[in-house]
Amino acid sequence: MALHLSSSDWRQLLDWAETAGDHECCGILRGEGDRVAAVELAQNVATDPARHFEIDPATLISAGKDVRSGGIPVLGFFHSHPNGVAAPSPTDVASAAPDHHIWLIIADRAITAWQPVIAGARVTGFTPVTLLVEG
Secondary structure, three states: OEEEEEHHHHHHHHHHHHHHOOOOOEEEEEEEOOEEEEEEEEOEOOOOOOOOOOEOHHHHHHHHHHHHOOOOOEEEEEEEOOOOOOOOOHHHHHHOOOOOOEEEEEEOOEEEEEEEEEEOOEEEEEEEEEEEEEO
16 A cells, blocks of 8 residues: 655645654644545644644544534544654554554654554554655
């Protein structure tokens, strides 16, 4: 599988991560199939945003309502790793929902894409997805 992301969304994600500095930025990916149609920044409400992320629940609820009323589906989520490692951490694996959503991780001016590996009712890891930046 390959995931398609516009160059403008790619730049936007990098800018949000840079602006967040030592804190993790996070948000929602909207799209269908293998295409990201929009990226939406959310507030990171984690108690330790320098080491973790938690998308503001109000943003998730709003996105769900929008989808139910015909809006662009939620394709996945993104967050940054200020430590410079553009791969899922053990915390990411432990925190991921077994819902098949794509994850983008931004670190050190790079973006990587990941699909959760699901066993039963839990995520046991992630497998890399090819990210194609277009336009």
